[in-house]
Amino acid sequence: MSTKTDTVAKKGYDVEEIRAQFPILKELVHGKPLVYFDNAATSQKPRRVIKAESAYYATINANVHRGVHTLSTKATEAQEAARETARAQINAKHAHEVIFTSGTTASINLAATSLGQLLLKKGDEVVISGMEHHSNIVPWQLACERHSAVLKVIPITDSGEWDLKQVPFSERTRILAISHVSNTLGTINPVKKLIAQAKKKGIVTVVDGAQAAPHLRIDVQDLGADLYAFSGHKAYGPTGTGVLYGREELLERMPPWQGGGEMIETVTLGKSTWAKLPFKFEAGTPHIAGIIGLGEAIRWMQDYDLGAMAAHERALLEYATKELLAIEGLRIIGTAKEKVGVISFVIDGVHHYDLGTLLDQQGIAVRTGHHCTQPLMDRFGVSGTTRASFACFNTIDEVDALVAGVTKGAKMLR
Amino acid sequence: MTTTMNIAQAQQEVVEEFALFSDWQDRYEHLIELGKDLPLIAPEHKVDDNLVRGCQSRVWLNAELKNKLVHFTADSDAMITKGIVALLVRVYNDRTPQEILGASTDFIDRIGLREHLSPNRSNGLSAMIDQMKRYALAYSAK
Numbered sequence: 003m004s005t006k007t008d009t010v011a012k013k014g015y016d017v018e019e020i021r022a023q024f025p026i027l028k029e030l031v032h033g034k035p036l037v038y039f040d041n042a043a044t045s046q047k048p049r050r051v052i053k054a055e056s057a058y059y060a061t062i063n064a065n066v067h068r069g070v071h072t073l074s075t076k077a078t079e080a081q082e083a084a085r086e087t088a089r090a091q092i093n094a095k096h097a098h099e100v101i102f103t104s105g106t107t108a109s110i111n112l113a114a115t116s117l118g119q120l121l122l123k124k125g126d127e128v129v130i131s132g133m134e135h136h137s138n139i140v141p142w143q144l145a146c147e148r149h150s151a152v153l154k155v156i157p158i159t160d161s162g163e164w165d166l167k168q169v170p171f172s173e174r175t176r177i178l179a180i181s182h183v184s185n186t187l188g189t190i191n192p193v194k195k196l197i198a199q200a201k202k203k204g205i206v207t208v209v210d211g212a213q214a215a216p217h218l219r220i221d222v223q224d225l226g227a228d229l230y231a232f233s234g235h236k237a238y239g240p241t242g243t244g245v246l247y248g249r250e251e252l253l254e255r256m257p258p259w260q261g262g263g264e265m266i267e268t269v270t271l272g273k274s275t276w277a278k279l280p281f282k283f284e285a286g287t288p289h290i291a292g293i294i295g296l297g298e299a300i301r302w303m304q305d306y307d308l309g310a311m312a313a314h315e316r317a318l319l320e321y322a323t324k325e326l327l328a329i330e331g332l333r334i335i336g337t338a339k340e341k342v343g344v345i346s347f348v349i350d351g352v353h354h355y356d357l358g359t360l361l362d363q364q365g366i367a368v369r370t371g372h373h374c375t376q377p378l379m380d381r382f383g384v385s386g387t388t389r390a391s392f393a394c395f396n397t398i399d400e401v402d403a404l405v406a407g408v409t410k411g412a413k414m415l416r
Numbered sequence: 417m418t419t420t421m422n423i424a425q426a427q428q429e430v431v432e433e434f435a436l437f438s439d440w441q442d443r444y445e446h447l448i449e450l451g452k453d454l455p456l457i458a459p460e461h462k463v464d465d466n467l468v469r470g471c472q473s474r475v476w477l478n479a480e481l482k483n484k485l486v487h488f489t490a491d492s493d494a495m496i497t498k499g500i501v502a503l504l505v506r507v508y509n510d511r512t513p514q515e516i517l518g519a520s521t522d523f524i525d526r527i528g529l530r531e532h533l534s535p536n537r538s539n540g541l542s543a544m545i546d547q548m549k550r551y552a553l554a555y556s557a558k
Contacts (some may be wrong), residue, residue, distance in 0.1 A: 271551055301541075353494035355473040356514065360496075363440040371472055386472075415495055 004101035017315045020306065021395045023048040034365030037400045042185050042391030043369050044235045047299070053299035055240055055258040058291045065287055067264065084297025085280075091229065091300045093221040094247050098279040101246045101253075102293050107137040109231030109246035110179070112283060113208050116256040117147030117177055117229075121206060129205075131156040131164055131191075132381055135183045136374040138210040144180055155395055156180075158381050162187040162336035169196065171203055178207045186389065187336025188319075188344030190218070197226045206252065212236055216303075216393065217312055217342040228252050232291065238393075239299030245294040246283070246355040254280050260285040301319055303355045311394040315343035318392045318401055324404055325405045329412060335382050343392030346373070349408075352415045354388045360411035361388075366404055423515055426507045434527035443528060444473035451498030454505060457489040473497040475544060479551035485510045486552055500529065500541055508548055513544065513556035521545050535552050 021027050022291050029036045038046055040348070058080065064073035066081050083096070090098045103109045127140050132155050144155045154170040162184065173177075178200045180194050197207045208229040214220055215232035222230050229252070234243030248256070258265055258276055264284035267275045276282040299329060303311070322345055326332055331350035349357065358370035371386040372379045389406055421429065436535070449552040461478040468475040473494030480487050488505045490500040507523070510515050526543060 124517055353497075355494040356496045360444060363444065385474075410441075414441070414448065 007110065014074065015124050015310050017314065017395065018211065021397075023050070024395050025049055025052070030401050031365040031367070032363055037364075037366040037393065037403050039390040039396065039400070040367045040369050041238065041393040041396075042373075042389065044214060044241065045238050046395065047238055047240070047295075048302050050302050051239060051295045051299045055291045055295035058143055058294045058309075060305060061167065063291075068280070077290055077388045080171075080294050080297075081288070083337055084293045084300075086301070087297040087300045088245055091220070091304070092247055095223065096250055097307075099247055099250050101280045101283045102296075103231075103244040103246050104211060104242050104289065104290050105233040105235065105244035106231045107244075109244050110138055110210060111141045112246055112259040113229050113231065113248075114141035114145040114179075114398055116259050116283075117206060117208070118149055118151075119257050120255060121176045122146070122149035122151045122156070125148040125174060126151045126176045127154050127170075127172055128177045128179060129154045129156065129170055129175055130154070130179050131181065132158040132377050133162065133164075133187060133189065133375065134179075135185050135212070136376070138179055138181060141376070142177075149188050151176075155377075158378065160185065161338050162189050163384075164191060164196070166192070169199070171200070171205065175200075175205050178205050179210070180208075181210040181212075182220075182377075183342050183344075184336065185213045185344070185374075186375045186378055186387070187338065188213075188341040188346070189336055189338040189392075190214075190340040190342060193227070194225050194410075196215065200227060215314065217308075219308055221292060222247050234296035234299060238301060238302060240289075240292040240295040242289050243296040245296075250279065254284070256283075258282050258285070262286045264288075306394065312342075314394060315392045315396075315413065318396055318398065319343045319345065320390075321398060322401045322404065325401065325416055326408065329405070329409055331412070331416075332408075334383065345388065346387040346389045346390075348384050348387050349412050352385045352412050356415050357408065357411045359386050360414060361391070361404075361407045364403070364410070365406045366407050368404075418499045421512060421520040423507060424514075430507065431523055431526045437539055440528075441548060447499035447503070447529075448495045449499070450497070450506075451495050451500045453493075454491065454498055454502040455490070455509070456487045457491045461489065462491060468543050475501060477544065477551075479548070482510075484512060486513055486516060486548075486555055488548065488551075500524075501544060503547065504544060513550075513552040516552035517556060519547055 026046050062073050062076040064077045068074060082319060085097045085100050088100045095214040128146055128151060129141060130142055142153055157165045157168050160163050178215060181189050193209055200207050206228050209227045209228050211232040216237040227250050230247040232245055235241040244276050265277050265282050265285040267277050326347060335346045354370040358368055360370055369389045373389060456474050457478050462476045466476045466478050468477050473492055475492045477490045477498060488509050490501045492501055492504060
């Protein structure tokens with residue numbers, strides 16, 4: 003066994019045992035073994051999650067919170083068990099502070115629409131950062147437009163971190179909306195520190211945790227976040243699932259986002275009153291099967307120890323960074339000290355689309371383009387990057403395949 | 417010469433040419449070489465108005481009617497894309513609008529570049545073909 007594999011093996015982390023749980027990793031792409039490095043877009047799913055979702059349809063499919071019949075009770079119990087699992091995972095005080103949504107995008111749209119209505123007056127300000135995903139920019143732009151408020155932006159340093167000396171807080175700042183981890187750069191942001199500053203000024207804080215959920219232990223009470231959003235599908239769970247955590251007191255004051263069934267207490271044609279938390283924010287039939295799968299994904303991660311996974315991904319990141327930098331003309335965009343397993347890079351004279359195509363021919367899946375962060379691409383003066391993002395099931399051998407693939411691709415293109 | 421062939425024959429020629437390559441690397445290297453022969457768009461036409469929408473890489477496509485034939489020039493910032501545009505231009509260039517409008521586009525599939533044909537956001541081959549046909553349609557009305 004080579005020394006590079008030893009460094010991972012020493013931590014007592016059995017990556018082969020983990021890989022065996024992901025059926026898709028046996029697939030071939032263009033006749034070659036799949037190397038999946040697009041986890042920041044969506045992670046692959048372990049068999050337990052796939053089974054949990056289909057078991058719901060096969061054995062207890064019924065609508066939740068309505069029927070008196072047995073299946074409805076079982077479906078409701080399973081969904082509410084997932085809520086408790088999610089609560090524990092992020093250390094929320096109450097299960098009713100966990101609102102199920104279709105994903106981070108829906109969570110932030112809920113937050114922006116409802117908070118906008120509650121807090122924003124003409125001339126008020128919302129602060130975001132220059133590394134936000136479009137889904138943590140556009141909902142705030144829309145909210146600002148609706149309430150004649152102004153969007154302000156924390157600038158980004160050359161290493162891809164917030165410039166904390168230039169946080170544009172003012173007397174008029176009402177909301178701070180920031181990402182915990184950058185999807186494009188991998189930067190782990192000092193959210194706790196910035197939230198503490200915001201709190202002193204009475205600013206309501208919203209965190210986009212889409213990229214943190216698969217990699218970091220999230221403790222919403224320790225962070226002090228008022229609202230915290232994440233998706234199931236980037237953290238080994240099903241697509242179409244997500245969470246918006248909210249502090250009880252704030253959620254109580256926030257107006258509902260979407261109207262419909264499930265979210266009301268009483269309805270007359272003149273006026274309706276709202277259901278209790280969390281149902282006030284969960285109009286319509288939820289994605290019950292997905293939510294059950296989301297709960298299973300979280301339990302699966304808990305069984306495998308997020309800390310061990312993070313250590314493994316960190317080893318992959320360090321090795322890949324070193325090896326990729328040895329390629330002539332390759333530059334990594336995002337060189338923060340604190341990063342998750344995400345590497346964005348550009349190569350002189352090589353277009354990311356070409357490179358992505360040639361990697362795909364070798365069975366290697368990466369993301370190319372602007373990664374839904376066009377303002378960040380402008381900040382670094384590039385039209386796009388090639389991004390490799392790691393998960394708990396990736397291996398050092400796969401990183402070697404990536405480096406060989408990039409070397410080969412770059413040679414063909416130059 | 418391709419100009420003496422009809423579109424179907426030109427497509428067949430491309431299919432046979434690509435059949436010579438047994439592995440992906442040769443196929444893509446050939447495509448990258450072809451990109452170097454693309455009739456380049458004049459600088460004054462390399463403007464945003466001529467960008468083909470739906471491509472992850474930037475593609476500029478211009479068409480002019482010369483002696484009742486549609487003449488294409490193009491460019492791209494990505495080399496594989498440029499190669500694909502070069503293939504399309506080779507097949508469709510200097511044809512009557514009617515011939516372009518009536519031509520099938522399945523030859524891309526037949527040369528093992530199917531993944532470039534899928535109508536998703538990451539590539540714009542269909543968008544390029546649509547744009548060529550739109551030019552042809554506009555000229556056919558004249």
